[in-house]
Every structure is written in structure tokens, then in C-alpha cells.
Amino acid sequence: MIISGYSIVFNVESVTMFDGELFREVIAPEAVTKEMLDASDIVMTMFHNRETILARSQYGKGSLSYAIDGMGVQFLFDTPDTSEGDKAVELVKRGDLTGCSFAFIPDFHSIEREEKDGYVLRTIHKIKTVRDFTIAATPAYPQTSVMLGNGGFGWHREAALLKNQANRILNNRMIW
8 A cells, every 4th residue: 555645844933842842843845855765764653663665765766755845845655564554544534633743853053033922933944964854743843734545746736735625614714
């Protein structure tokens, strides 16, 4: 079974996090390049657990594929015939897991800081390396996505746009 999604999204704020200060993070489009991804050893996991390897791209080659577009970084992989692969398929199919995350090392000199109302906005303009893409229960970027199916990278972009539009509508409706 194919699993695909967006592990990195551009130009959107993360949820509020804490690292000595309350902050939100934005990944600028120029922060991620194909050359940087191809120079990284990226493990596809669940919950950032490196013991649940679902796919891998070692320096641009392997069972994990990715593509960069104006929305972010998409991924695609064929799930392994393992208990972890079966678990990933089942949790995505049921809708228990709907987003992704990623672990990375930024170029600390490229981080732009802006004081906001009650938090600091950190904009990352350059990432040195990506360590993992992960299917997550509570992603730092709720706009990320994960789903079953192989319609290619273009298909997933359209599906992710529809999901984000539906979420905006649901989050803005009034409950009586």
C-alpha cells in the first residue's frame, strides 16, 4: 500500500511550542532544496521513533521518494510488509493519523526572529539537513497531511488543498 503526504509545509505558522521561550515557526520556501534533501539521510518513521522505519532515502536513493512544490515537501513510499507498515496503513486508513512532522537541523544564522503578541515567530530560511519525515498524531504543522493511495505527487497536492480548505471551514463554523 502506498502512503503519501506533505511532511513540510511552507509559509504557515506551526503550533505554539516551547524551547526556553514560547515560539512558533515558519519554514520559508528557500529553506528546503532538492540538493539539501539529496544530501540528507532521511528516515520515514511514525512518531519520530527511529525503530519504526517505514522507508528511507539515503542521499537521494532508496524507498522514500519526495518532491518540492510551492506548498512544501511531499513524500511517497510503499509500506513495508512489517508490523510497523501494517500499523501505519491501519492508523492512516482509520483517520487516526492525519498529519506529519519532520526532524531537521537549521542553519542557525538563517533564523529570523520577530516578537509577536505573547510569542516569538522564528522563520527558518535555510535547513542544513533533514533527519526524518514522520507520521504524527499531533504534528507541529497541522497543515501537513498523510493519506493512502498512489495518485502521484500532483494528486496529493490537490487532496491536501481540499483537506486544508475543509479544515478551515470546520474550524470557522459556529456550534449552536
